[in-house]
Amino acid sequence: MKKLTIGTIKQRKNDKAIVMITAYDALFARLFQESADILLVGDSLNMSFGGNLDTLSTTMDQMIYHANAVCKGAPDTFVICDMPFGTYNDQSSALANAIRVYRETPADAVKIEGGADKALLVKHLVNNGIAVCGHIGLLPQSVRAEGGYKVKGKSEEEALSLIADAQAIENAGAFILVIEGVKADVASRVAASVRIPVIGIGAGNGVDGQVLVFSDMLGLYEPFVPKFVKQYMNGAAAVKHAVAEYKSEVQSKVFPDEHYTY
Ligand code: KIV
Numbered sequence: 001m002k003k004l005t006i007g008t009i010k011q012r013k014n015d016k017a018i019v020m021i022t023a024y025d026a027l028f029a030r031l032f033q034e035s036a037d038i039l040l041v042g043d044s045l046n047m048s049f050g051g052n053l054d055t056l057s058t059t060m061d062q063m064i065y066h067a068n069a070v071c072k073g074a075p076d077t078f079v080i081c082d083m084p085f086g087t088y089n090d091q092s093s094a095l096a097n098a099i100r101v102y103r104e105t106p107a108d109a110v111k112i113e114g115g116a117d118k119a120l121l122v123k124h125l126v127n128n129g130i131a132v133c134g135h136i137g138l139l140p141q142s143v144r145a146e147g148g149y150k151v152k153g154k155s156e157e158e159a160l161s162l163i164a165d166a167q168a169i170e171n172a173g174a175f176i177l178v179i180e181g182v183k184a185d186v187a188s189r190v191a192a193s194v195r196i197p198v199i200g201i202g203a204g205n206g207v208d209g210q211v212l213v214f215s216d217m218l219g220l221y222e223p224f225v226p227k228f229v230k231q232y233m234n235g236a237a238a239v240k241h242a243v244a245e246y247k248s249e250v251q252s253k254v255f256p257d258e259h260y261t262y
Pocket of ligand 1: 041178201
């Protein structure tokens with residue numbers, strides 16, 4: 001698949017749905033590149049791979065390590081790297097950390113959580129040559145402050161606030177926007193209110209594309225399966241079955257037979 005650019009991504013507004021999936025390493029990025037338009041090195045890796053309860057302890061160094069691995073696995077795929085919690089509290093630290101992503105990895109863009117309150121910061125990054133993906137609605141980095149993961153867009157007031165957030169992020173220069181955990185009808189209104197593609201996760205089908213966390217959609221992450229996650233395979237069962245078979249063959253000395261022996 002030909003690598004997308006900021007320009008061709010923007011052209012996908014109201015066009016062919018954009019397929020985004022998270023990737024954290026070269027191994028899976030290589031497998032996803034055939035089907036994914038965009039790979040997101042999400043800080044969700046801190047939960048599924050790091051074993052933590054939320055994304056908040058992710059560091060810039062970790063994101064840089066994983067972004068490099070993903071770019072190596074899928075060198076011809078557009079890659080967005082999440083900016084972790086606490087790395088974009090003000091314009092100068094946000095720019096310094098975004099510059100680290102560009103200097104230390106080949107990733108194409110960074111993602112920042114937040115709406116109108118982050119517009120000036122997004123503008124500062126864009127004005128300094130950084131391509132920014134916005135992220136509004138349910139913000140995983142706010143889970144402790146909000147006391148849980150709360151679906152957004154349940155009232156007209158919240159709907160209008162999400163539309164204002166999307167427009168502020170678009171006007172600040174973001175080229176794409178992720179909308180998470182929002183009532184489907186409201187997410188459609190948000191998508192219709194901006195000219196940049198809006199990518200949904202738990203936000204229904206009235207948007208310009210979808211993103212899922214890969215370990216969720218492959219059924220690998222067992223602790224919690226959100227309602228919006230469709231598991232396209234039972235990865236956990238497949239892996240457990242394979243490892244149990246390996247165990248049995250090792251213990252019974254069936255493996256390795258002469259076929260696997262020098
Ligand atoms: O970190 C992540 O994987 C994300 C997705 C949930 C969009 O931000």
